[in-house]
Amino acid sequence: xxxxxxxxxxxxxxxxxxxxxxxxxxxxxxxxxxxxxxxxxxxxx
Amino acid sequence: xxxxxxxxxxxxxxxxxxxxxxxxxxxxxxxxxxxxxxxxxxxxxxxxxxxxxxxxxxxxxxxxxxxxxxxxxxxxxxxxxxxxxxxxxxxxxxxxxxxxxxxxxxxxxxxxxxxxxxxxxxxxxxxxxxxxxxxxxxxxxxxxxxxxxxxxxxxxxxxxxxxxxxxxxxxxxxxxxxxxxxxxxxxxxxxxxxxxxxxxxxxxxxxxxxxxxxxxxxxxxxxxxxxxxxxxxxxxxxxxxxxxxxxxxxxxxxxxxxxxxxxxxxxxxxxxxxxxxxxxxxxxxxxxxxxxxxxxxxxxxxxxxxxxxxxxxxxxxxxxxxxxxxxxxxxxxxxxxxxxxxxxxxxxxxxxxxxxxxxxxxxxxxxxxxxxxxxxxxx
Numbered sequence: 263x264x265x266x267x268x269x270x271x272x273x274x275x276x277x278x279x280x281x282x283x284x285x286x287x288x289x290x291x292x293x294x295x296x297x298x299x300x301x302x303x304x305x306x307x
Numbered sequence: 308x309x310x311x312x313x314x315x316x317x318x319x320x321x322x323x324x325x326x327x328x329x330x331x332x333x334x335x336x337x338x339x340x341x342x343x344x345x346x347x348x349x350x351x352x353x354x355x356x357x358x359x360x361x362x363x364x365x366x367x368x369x370x371x372x373x374x375x376x377x378x379x380x381x382x383x384x385x386x387x388x389x390x391x392x393x394x395x396x397x398x399x400x401x402x403x404x405x406x407x408x409x410x411x412x413x414x415x416x417x418x419x420x421x422x423x424x425x426x427x428x429x430x431x432x433x434x435x436x437x438x439x440x441x442x443x444x445x446x447x448x449x450x451x452x453x454x455x456x457x458x459x460x461x462x463x464x465x466x467x468x469x470x471x472x473x474x475x476x477x478x479x480x481x482x483x484x485x486x487x488x489x490x491x492x493x494x495x496x497x498x499x500x501x502x503x504x505x506x507x508x509x510x511x512x513x514x515x516x517x518x519x520x521x522x523x524x525x526x527x528x529x530x531x532x533x534x535x536x537x538x539x540x541x542x543x544x545x546x547x548x549x550x551x552x553x554x555x556x557x558x559x560x561x562x563x564x565x566x567x568x569x570x571x572x573x574x575x576x577x578x579x580x581x582x583x584x585x586x587x588x589x590x591x592x593x594x595x596x597x598x599x600x601x602x603x604x605x606x607x608x609x610x611x612x613x614x615x616x617x618x619x620x621x622x623x624x625x626x627x628x629x630x631x632x633x634x635x636x637x638x639x640x641x642x643x644x645x646x647x648x649x650x651x652x653x654x655x656x657x658x659x660x661x662x663x664x665x666x667x668x669x670x671x672x673x674x675x676x677x678x679x680x681x682x683x684x685x686x
Contacts (some may be wrong), residue, residue, distance in 0.1 A: 263455055268663055275619055281452065286565075288566070292314075292543070292564060
């Protein structure tokens with residue numbers, strides 16, 4: 263179901279079929295946001 | 308594992324919890340429904356409720372495919388499997404869902420019915436190819452995540468001109484169920500359930516995208532945040548919902564940007580559109596008859612429709628009268644409100660569907676949550 267998948271890509275698999283590719287940039291952005299939210303909270307006593 | 312472990316970081320989860328605690332308005336109450344069983348499972352498994360402030364409550368939604376299948380459909384599948392010529396293939400979860408009189412597919416199998424557990428629809432097609440004398444029926448259930456797999460199996464069977472493969476279709480649609488909940492008397496008139504926003508499903512949204520939720524956000528003025536299934540994903544989504552509520556916004560936002568695109572998966576949607584069409588209505592456990600909430604095979608694929616080939620007549624059947632699955636699926640009750648919970652109903656011997664699948668609210672609470680109940684009672 264993901265025609266543009268290549269060897270080395272990460273995909274989300276559901277009941278044996280790939281539903282979507284994991285977007286490395288999106289994953290990085292989410293982690294950066296999480297770290298930022300965490301750091302902002304940590305700065306408060 | 309890459310792209311999983313990073314989103315389970317306990318230290319980050321605690322700092323996110325601190326960010327949530329800072330964001331909430333202490334004079335307000337926040338009630339969010341996680342529609343999807345995958346999120347219900349993550350919330351229970353990682354104890355996320357313990358990390359949330361007391362005025363933020365999560366309500367478990369009906370997005371567990373096994374849970375919402377009504378008893379009548381299980382009964383029909385069992386009757387089908389009892390036919391001498393039929394080999395019924397299905398996903399493992401369905402084997403233990405109780406039908407009428409405590410009968411399950413597992414018990415029917417023990418009594419001699421030819422029922423086989425498969426991991427993929429293609430396994431069922433393979434069985435049909437290998438055993439041309441058997442009438443192989445795939446008992447298909449699930450939301451938009453599993454429907455493309457069924458569509459591909461039907462198309463493969465059509466390509467190979469298989470005459471012994473059919474699908475007993477019970478596929479259902481997420482947006483129809485969300486709308487049904489928002490329009491239900493529990494939410495609208497009786498006020499028994501208040502929902503301030505939704506965590507949108509992860510895998511379902513990889514297929515349908517985020518666009519279908521825009522209607523709820525606008526029409527019902529409820530924010531929707533599509534989230535991944537890892538604990539940090541859920542925490543971040545809750546934070547995003549709180550910020551929206553505080554700012555009086557009701558928009559569709561996407562937390563799961565690494566996997567969900569606004570338009571979803573075009574190929575998967577095209578496969579589904581080729582094979583399936585809407586039913587006028589479909590019965591759900593808990594929600595009752597929901598208009599345009601289920602799918603059936605199109606006329607062009609009628610030859611692969613088990614309901615037509617075996618003239619399956621649907622008869623609604625009653626749940627166990629003591630079972631609260633219906634109210635739990637609507638968010639009206641919690642698993643511990645059910646007197647069967649943990650007494651005669653456990654994952655080993657489930658009475659109701661919510662105790663069967665790991666995504667079910669009762670099974671999740673039994674596996675992870677009940678220990679917290681004990682701590683709470685003791686303290």
